[in-house]
C-alpha cells in the first residue's frame with residue numbers, strides 16, 4: 186500500500202473540521218449555554234454527541250475492535266460517499282468495482298465525478314471474484330476497489346483467497362461491504378484490520394439488526410483512516426433518536442441472533458421450494474437474506490406477484506443478472522404467501 190497520506194486528497198489532509206460547541210470542553214455537567222439550543226427539555230432539544238462515544242464503545246465491544254477504528258454514518262451510504270470525498274479527486278481519480286453489485290458505489294462515484302470501472306464477476310453461470318481481473322483494471326489513478334461480500338444481488342460470499350490477494354497487491358484502499366455478513370457462514374474482515382492497513386469494512390444496522398428506518402451504517406478501518414473520515418462527516422450526522430434507538434437494539438443482541446437463525450432457515454427452505462418450480466431455471470446459492478432466482482419469463486412472474494400484492498425486485502435488466510428476480514426473505518407467513526402465489530402462477534402455465 187502507498188503511504189496513507191498520499192492516498193488522501195490534498196484538501197482533506199489539512200482540513201480543519203468544524204469544531205462543535207461540545208468539542209471545546211470535556212466532562213463538564215452543568216448549565217449548557219454554549220450551543221444556542223432551546224433550553225426547555227423535550228428529549229431532543231440538545232444536539233447529539235458528535236463523536237457518538239457511548240454508541241461507539243458499545244459497538245466496538247460487540248465487534249471486538251477499538252472505538253477509534255469505527256466510523257458511524259447515516260446509513261452505510263454516507264460512509265460510501267465519505268470514502269469518495271476522502272480519497273478520490275473529482276475528475277481525475279477512478280475506482281474499480283465488481284459487477285453486478287450494490288448500486289450506490291456507482292451513484293456515489295457519479296455524484297463525486299469519479300470514473301467508475303466495473304469488472305464482471307460472472308463466469309458462465311457462477312459469480313466468482315478473480316483478483317487479477319480487478320488488478321488489471323487499476324492504474325495509478327485508482328484509489329479504491331469496492332467489493333461486497335456477501336454480494337448484493339448475487340447473494341454469495343466472495344472467495345477470501347482472492348480478497349486477500351487484492352488486499353496485499355493493491356496499492357490503494359480496498360472496501361469490503363459486509364452489509365449481509367450476519368447471515369453468512371463466512372467470518373468478518375473486521376478481524377483483519379491490523380493485518381491490512383488499506384482495508385475498510387462496511388456494515389449496517391439496516392439488515393440483520395432490523396433497524397433500517399433509523400439509518401445507521403458502520404465503517405471499520407485503521408485509526409488513521411477513521412480520523413480522516415470523521416473530519417469530513419457532518420458534525421451531528423447521527424441524530425439523538427437514532428443513537429438512542431441503536432443503543433436499545435444493541436442490548437437485544439441475543440434476540441437478534443435468534444432472528445438471524447430463523448431467517449437463515451427460512452432462506453434455505455425457500456431456496457429448495459422455489460427451485461422445484463418448473464418455471465425456475467436456477468436459485469443461486471445465498472449467504473444473505475435474499476435469493477437471486479433465474480426464471481423463464483421474469484417480467485411475467487414479477488407482474489403476477491405484484492397483482493397478488495407481493496413485491497420483489499426485478500433485476501433482469503442488470504448485466505450479469507439477466508432473467509433474474511431478487512427476493513428478500515420474509516416472515517414464515519410472508520414466505521408461505523409467496524409460495525402460494527407461485528403455485529397459482531404454475532397453474533396458469
Ligand SMILES: Cc1ncc(COP(=O)(O)O)c(C=O)c1O
Nearest residue numbers: 260261262287337364389391402
Ligand atoms: C451491499 C449493501 N450495502 C449497503 C446497503 C445500504 O445500507 P444502509 O441502509 O446502511 O445505507 C445495502 C442496501 O440494500 C446493500 O445491499
